[in-house]
Amino acid sequence: MAIWSKRRVPRAESPRLRPRVAPTELTRIDFTEIVPEPVAFLGQAAYIQLEFFESLAKAVATAPDLASKEGLSSAAGVALRKHHELIAELRRLGAEPAEVMAPFAPATDRFRLATLGADWHELLLGIHITSGMLDDYFSRLAAGLPPELGARVRGILGENGASVVIEQQLAAAIAADETLDDRLALWGRRLVGDTLLIARSALRASESGGALGADVEPVFTELIAAHTRRMDALGLTA
C-alpha cells in the first residue's frame, strides 16, 4: 500500500527492482518534503492506535493488582481516544474507516503479536517503546499533511498521558525486582528493529527501489535517540 509521495520526485510508472541511484548519491531532503496521502496516512495511524489500545486492554486484564489495572485503564482510554479522533478525521474526509484501515491490518497485527512479550512487564515495555517511537514518527510525518489537518493530527498524537502512566508502572516494577532490568533492557533493544521496519515499510512501498529509505535516515536516527532517552529514563541500557 503506497501512502507516501515526495514533492519533487515524479512517481515511477511501475516498480523497479533496483534503486535508480545508489543511496550515497542522494542529497538529504527535509522530512517535511514527504507528502503523505491523507486518507491512507490516517488509516494507518488509526489502525496502529487501535492495536495499542488492544495491547493496553490486555495489560489491564492481566495487571497484577487493582491499582495498576486502574492506572492502565486510563492509558487504554488515551489510545482509544487517539484512535477515535483519527477515525473522526477520516470521516471528515468522507472515507470509510474500516476500508481504509484494512490494508494495514495484516502487517500491524503481526507487529503487535511480535511485540507483546513474554509477560506483563515485557508487554508494558513493548507498548511504551513502540507507541513512543511510532507516535513520534507519525507526528513528524504529519508535517507534510495539509497544514490544518497536520496540526490536528500532531495534537491528537501528542497526548502523552498514556506513556506517563506506563512509565510509572515500569519504574515501580523495576525498582521492586532487581532481576528485571537486564531482561527488559534486552527486550527493549529487540523492539527497535520491528518498530523501525513498520515505520519504514510504508515508505518503502511508495518509492520504487527503496531510494527514499536513505532520505529518511536522519529521522530514524532521531527516533532511535528518543528511544535511548526513553530507556535511560527507566534506567535501562538501550
Place this chain on the structure above:
Amino acid sequence: MAIWSKRRVPRAESPRLRPRVAPTELTRIDFTEIVPEPVAFLGQAAYIQLEFFESLAKAVATAPDLASKEGLSSAAGVALRKHHELIAELRRLGAEPAEVMAPFAPATDRFRLATLGADWHELLLGIHITSGMLDDYFSRLAAGLPPELGARVRGILGENGASVVIEQQLAAAIAADETLDDRLALWGRRLVGDTLLIARSALRASESGGALGADVEPVFTELIAAHTRRMDALGLTA
C-alpha cells in the same frame, strides 16, 4: 462486603444465621428506601464497568472483521468512560478507588468468566444482557443515594451508546446465520441467573439472614421484564 442498608430497619449488631421474619411476612418496601453506602456502591459499580470494558476489549480483539472491530471499539470506549466517571465520583468523596473496588473483584471476576461464552457471538450477547441488567439495576439503586450524586450516577449509567452498537452487531449476525438464534436464546437464558446473583449478593451481604431479598423481588421482576424486551428486540426467545 456490606454496601446496603435500609432506612427504617436498624442494622443487626452481628450476622444472624436465620431471617428474623419469614419473607412472606414482610411488607413490600419501595426500592428507593434502600440506601446504598455511596463509596461501596460506587466501588462495585465502577469495578463492574471495568469488567464490561475488559469483555468489550476482548470482543474488539476477536472481532471477525474491521467494521465490527471499529464499532465495538466505540462500545468499549463507552464502558471505559462510565468506569472513569464513577472513579471520579469516588475520588470526589476522598476514596482510593483500588482499595474500594478490591472487595468486589473476586466475585465480579468469576461472574465475568462465567458470562464470556464459547465464541464471539456469545461474548457479545453476554455483554449486552449482563450490562443491560446491571446498568439498570445500579441506576435504580442510585435513587437511594444523596440526590445530586444519585442524579450524576444515573446520568453516567444511562448512556446507552454501547448497547446500541452491540445490538446492531448481534442483529446482523443473527440475520446472517440461521443456526445462531436457538443457541443464543439458550445462552441468554443462562445469563440471567448469574446476573441476578451478582445483583443480589450485595443486598444479601448487608442484611442479616437475607430478609431484604424478598423486598426487592419487584425490582428483580422488572429487571427480568426488561431482559425479555432486550431478547425480543433480537428475535430471541427469552
